[in-house]
Amino acid sequence: MSAPSADLPTPDTFAHALLAWFDVHGRKDLPWQRNRNAYRVWLSEVMLQQTQVRTVIPYFERFVAALPTLAGLASTEQDRVLALWSGLGYYSRARNLQRAAQICVEQHDGDLPRDIEALSALPGIGRSTAAAILAQAFGERHAILDGNVRRVLARWHGVRGWPGGSAAQRLLWQFADTHTPHERVADYTQAIMDLGATLCARSRPQCARCPVASGCVARREGLTAVLPEAKPKRVAPTRATTLLIVRDAQGRVLLERRPPTGVWARLWSLPETDDAASAARRLRDHCTLRADSCTALGSFVHTFSHYHLEITPLLFDGIVKPARVGDDPDHGWYARAELAALGLPAPVRRLLESLP
Template sequence: MTAQGSFAPDETFAAPLLAWYDDHGRKDLPWQRDRSAYRVWLSEVMLQQTQVRTVIPYFERFVAALPDLRTLAEAPQDRVLALWSGLGYYSRARNLHRTAQICVAEHGAELPRDVEALSALPGIGRSTAAAILAQTWGERHAILDGNVRRVLARWHGLRGWPGETATQRELWRLAERHTPHERVADYTQAIMDLGATLCVRSRPHCLRCPVAPGCVALRDGLTAQLPARKPTREKPTRATTMLIVRDAQRRTLLERRPPTGVWAGLWSLPETDDAAGASRRLLDRYAVRVDDGVALARFVHTFSHYHLEIAPLLLERAVPLDRVADAPDRAWYGPDELESLGLPAPVRKLLQTLNEEVR
């Protein structure tokens, strides 16, 4: 894979970008204040596939509760997942927790300064490691997140899908080439800001772009086509019935999901493929007797690879028949206890709506 058009010298890219950043860049984001490797790392992980305005309140709440790497490592996983609940892609939170524990055990409760050691930790990888080192200590390392890929693909007229190996390799080469030897932290933030605010996916603001004069996509009218989109496949739809089982005290029966798969490790509602047999399933599997269920409005939750059609079934006046209903990964929680749990976003919203209707 080769870029289209001739390459301009590096100074035609980094210099105007930094000048633009001085006047227009974001310099007061929460993780830029009291900057530390921990705070930069947390922000970079949260910002993976998530916009800044969404991340800010989660970041502030997370660091208020777990202000450093050691407190994160020592926190129960349920606490970490509860703080993350709603951000999605929960493997990011589990990887944060695991990485913190590794750093306490092997790196003196600090993130390693070596790029290879850092990128080998769970959930970090090459670009995130580079961003941590560049923004915390000003070390010269190139980054290549989604925003940077889009900027470089357009500026150089690179036509391949960035997920392809050859295109990815070329983008890394270009990212390395453009990264300056001075003001690396500012440059790293600047190119991310450019992609997030001007060189956006749809309708980029090319007239305000500081590097527009050298942009091949702008010159050739390709901004709508570059970077190339991933070949699409129609998402399948799956269906499940979620059982909202509540006892006389309005406690809800929840169970922890398996350690792998969708919503791994989170607390969620029991599910069944047979709504008509829900009462029998609850009696046989959970030792809980319930009244007949009331079907609530169906809704769809979309994952990256499929749609999930959820049919909630409300079963009240549940009576636990023995302690089988309180197995280690199964428990009853009152409305005021749900906030402290790691719950999938659609489950949390569903339960909050039900509890608010009762008040």
Template sequence: MHAATTDDFARRLLAWYDAHGRKDLPWQHERTPYRVCLSEIMLQQTQVRTVIPYFERFVAALPTLADLATADEDTVLALWSGLGYYSRARNLLRTARTCVAQHAGELPRDIEALAALPGIGRSTAAAILAQSHGARHAILDGNVKRVLARWHGVSGWPGASATQRELWTHAESHTPATRVADYTQAIMDLGATVCTRSRPRCGECPVADGCIARRDNLTAVLPQPKPRRDVPTRRTTMLVVRDTHGRVLLERRPPTGVWARLWSLPEVEHESLAQASLLQRHGIRAANIRPLAPFLHTFSHYHLDVTPLLLDDALADPRVADDPDADWRAPTELASLGLPAPVRKLLQSLENPE
């Protein structure tokens, strides 16, 4: 038996939130459905301190759902550039346009309709409705999974179907009928600041006396991690091609796969193929070639070992202007484009060498 009951769990958590919770996050003022939705999607797989400057820049440029719906993809990806997981940005744009076309320009208040929108899903939809409307819906993001897995002693990886169903049952049972927005923020805050993945501060936890993981010395074990698998390494050569005016050649990535629809650098399998590939694809010849420092970029499912080559004084061919997925861009234009973070960093290093 728990020392704290289900109802007592929420009561204690809300009392803790009143004293210690985060109440000055930018999406809490003002707490519109659009701002909450944007914050929740940005917070998927990303920490609050990282999200805040991106959120503020995004809403300054696109303050409403209608503004987002009319924005072009390049604008949205440029605002998102650096946050990673770019499918979130593309789904956000699709959601805004769907709301304009099918929901009178508003995010639906029905949870099933909201969860069906691109990139939202059950937990994010619940968080949006709880935070913006005070509707009673349970959430189950990563922080909440960790809190509930420890408090109830739930074994198994939280991403497994059976484990997730059990955690949803607990999440529903704890969600109160009143102060749902505060409770939702409270349990997320508890996981983010107290019941952390490593070195949880159990002495500061308002529900510690009912926690099975603490009682049984399992905080380092629960929740159980995803079964490990070997992470492969892939290799590519990125071509930094600059013309005689100092402009950089960019190619738009395919609509699916890594960095989909972002502008990036041309790639070849090996540096020996650089000149022939550029000539075949764009009719470009470069006068000077030199290697740049290689770097490793890690995705969730593989490492990318990048060898960059700088190809200077390239002669521009007219066929680049006729290709919608290729373009020459001046360094001053790069800030307005959606570029993968490592590509942006590489290009910035050439403009500002140490």
């Protein structure tokens, strides 16, 4: 005999409708949904930060194949982690991921903490990622608020203003929590993201197929094209830089580890310079740059999210290494075949692979 309905918690019709839709149309066979464990869920959530599912899938598969456990991630070389992340972008995610793994080994018995506070204290795990991990891996009830959920809730509740603003954020987190059911939290969390990724897309939402269209404020008021409101735009400056391609007689290229802060931090890259003279000084233990062996390759513009970088590659060929080569861990000569194992920025990898 079930309890009287008056004693049951009020079912949230939003969650109920969404879960019914999820059972038919939701995504249930993504790589991190198979063999589900906290490590795989964590890795996927971090890779998916500001990155689309389609992009993440091959990186996720490669990463878990190489480093299938948290302990393995904690104990491997940072260069290996960066190499596995190479091309995915936002490389602080990779460095934070490994730091967090090491903290788990040292302070949490080798596992991710189940506590939301301890979890979100780990580097690279913020409020939403911590909630997603606990919901997906353990079925714990925590609200998430990523780009998909933000769009769905901004429309459904008719939240005006840019959803990234603090007032809208506070409201959206509150709505997100209110809708999160006490049962089937993992499925619900996946469901609302799937809705945002498919039907409630940024452009041309398919409201006719939406399971929660009847209660949607944006739908009712014709605001689906307006909400969520756009982020205030700012001008993206253009900067210029020169990258040196220094090759020895065997065609190996001199690479340099980038500084620990700034763009492409700690990745291997071509020596970057403002003027050739200072570059020659910086590299003098590894090679001698001769102006008469220099060829200017075609400049190109690499677009970052917040600025444009005009890159001018300068090719120095036939460089003979000096007899004395120090054990500089931040410089090295690499053959083409060795590039795959390096953490290289995407445009640098492209440039090196296109070299004659």
